[in-house]
Amino acid sequence: MVEFTLPKNSKVTKGKSWNPPAKNAEPGRWREYRLYRYDPDTGENPRVDTYWVDMSDCGPMVLDALIWIKNNIDPTLTFRRSCREGVCGSCSMNVDGTNTLACTMHAEDAKGAIAIYPLPHMPVIKDLVPDMTQFYAQHRAVEPWLKTDSPTPQKEWRQSREDREKLNGLYECIMCACCSTACPSYWWNGDRYLGPAVLLQADRWIEDSRDERTGERLDDLEDPFRLYRCHTILNCTKACPKGLNPAEAIASLKRKMVERA
Amino acid sequence: MATPLKRVRGLGAAHGGTETFWRQRVTAIANIPLVIFLILSIVCHIGASYAEVKAYLAQPIVAVLMLALIISSAIHMRIGLKEIIDDYVHSEGCKIVAIIATTFFAGAVAIASTLSILKIVLGS
Structure with a gap:
C-alpha cells in the first residue's frame, strides 16, 4: 500500500x-x-x-x-x-x-x-x-540517443529549421529530477512509472525528425505504468526550474499513442 | 542483485493502456451531457408522484438516455476504480482481489440499473 x-x-x-x-x-x-x-x-x-x-x-x-x-x-x-x-x-x-x-x-x-x-x-x-540510480536507469531505458537504419550520411544528418524547432522545450532538460520528484504518481509508483523527466526525454527523441525508431520507442512506452500513471497533476510543469512543460510532452506522447491506435 | 536497468525494464512494456485511456476520455465526454440530463430529470420531478416518474422514465428517449448514462458511467467507474487501485495498492494479492471486486461491483450496478429501466419501459 x-x-x-x-x-x-x-x-x-x-x-x-x-x-x-x-x-x-x-x-x-x-x-x-x-x-x-x-x-x-x-x-x-x-x-x-x-x-x-x-x-x-x-x-x-x-x-x-x-x-x-x-x-x-x-x-x-x-x-x-x-x-x-x-x-x-x-x-x-x-x-x-x-x-x-x-x-x-x-x-x-x-x-x-x-x-x-x-x-x-x-x-x-x-x-x-539523494540516490538517483533508479532515475538514471529509467533515463537509460528510453535509449536517449539517435537511432537510425538508413546509411549514415557522409556529413551530418540533415534537419529542417521547422523540425529543429520541434525540439525546443525538450532539448533544454538538464535531468535535475525536480519534476519527477514533485510528481505524486512518481512517488507512489516510481519503480514502474517513468516519470515526467524521462518521458520528456523520450518525447525529445520521438519528436526528432532524424530518429527512425519512433514506432519502437512508442511500443516501449505503451504501458499502463510506464506512461499512463500520469494523471495530469501538473506538479512537474510547476516545479521545472528551466520553465519547461513535461506535462505537455506527456500529453504529446498520449496523443501519438491514440493517433496510431 | 538485479542491475538498476534490469529492474527498470522489468517484464517489459505491456503494449496496452491506450484503449483504456481513450475509453475513459470518451465516457467522460459522454457523461457530461448525460449527467446534466439526469440532474435536470431529477429537478423537474421534485414532488412528482411515483406514477409520474415511472411514466417519464418509460418514454423511449428518456429510457435510451438513461441506459446510455448507466453504461457510460459504469465503464467510466470501472476504469477509474482500477486506476486508483493501480496507484495505491501495491501488494499483488490485494490488488487482484480489489480489481476483481470493483469489476463485479461496476458490473452489478450496471446490470441492476439496466434491468430497472427495462422493467419500467416494458411495463412488467
Whole structure:
C-alpha cells in the first residue's frame, strides 16, 4: 500500500542550532537556514539543523548560502553542486517547499527561515544528496540517443529549421529530477512509472525528425505504468526550474499513442 | 542483485493502456451531457408522484438516455476504480482481489440499473 507516514528510521528529529547571531546583531544581516541532515554512518535518524548565514559576506543565491555554511560553519554538510548557473542540474533540492535548483533560486524569493530538504521521496545517501540510480536507469531505458537504419550520411544528418524547432522545450532538460520528484504518481509508483523527466526525454527523441525508431520507442512506452500513471497533476510543469512543460510532452506522447491506435 | 536497468525494464512494456485511456476520455465526454440530463430529470420531478416518474422514465428517449448514462458511467467507474487501485495498492494479492471486486461491483450496478429501466419501459 501507499505509505502516508515516514518509516521509523526516516522520521525527522530536531537538530542543533549552530551559530545563532548575537542579540544585538545588525537587523536583516543574518538569514536563518534549516537544513535536513542525515549521516548513514551514525545510524541516527535524520534531523533538521539551524544555521545563520551572514548575508553581507554571502552571495544572493541559495547555493551561495550552502557553500558559505560548508566553508564557514560546518564542513560536513553534504550536497551536490557544479556549474552554479542552472546548466548541470546537480544542486536540485527542495527549497522552501518547492523542488528547484539551489543555484538559480534567490534567497530573497523565500520568506523567513529557508528550509532545505533533499528531493522528495528519493532514498537519501547523505544530507541533501539523494540516490538517483533508479532515475538514471529509467533515463537509460528510453535509449536517449539517435537511432537510425538508413546509411549514415557522409556529413551530418540533415534537419529542417521547422523540425529543429520541434525540439525546443525538450532539448533544454538538464535531468535535475525536480519534476519527477514533485510528481505524486512518481512517488507512489516510481519503480514502474517513468516519470515526467524521462518521458520528456523520450518525447525529445520521438519528436526528432532524424530518429527512425519512433514506432519502437512508442511500443516501449505503451504501458499502463510506464506512461499512463500520469494523471495530469501538473506538479512537474510547476516545479521545472528551466520553465519547461513535461506535462505537455506527456500529453504529446498520449496523443501519438491514440493517433496510431 | 538485479542491475538498476534490469529492474527498470522489468517484464517489459505491456503494449496496452491506450484503449483504456481513450475509453475513459470518451465516457467522460459522454457523461457530461448525460449527467446534466439526469440532474435536470431529477429537478423537474421534485414532488412528482411515483406514477409520474415511472411514466417519464418509460418514454423511449428518456429510457435510451438513461441506459446510455448507466453504461457510460459504469465503464467510466470501472476504469477509474482500477486506476486508483493501480496507484495505491501495491501488494499483488490485494490488488487482484480489489480489481476483481470493483469489476463485479461496476458490473452489478450496471446490470441492476439496466434491468430497472427495462422493467419500467416494458411495463412488467
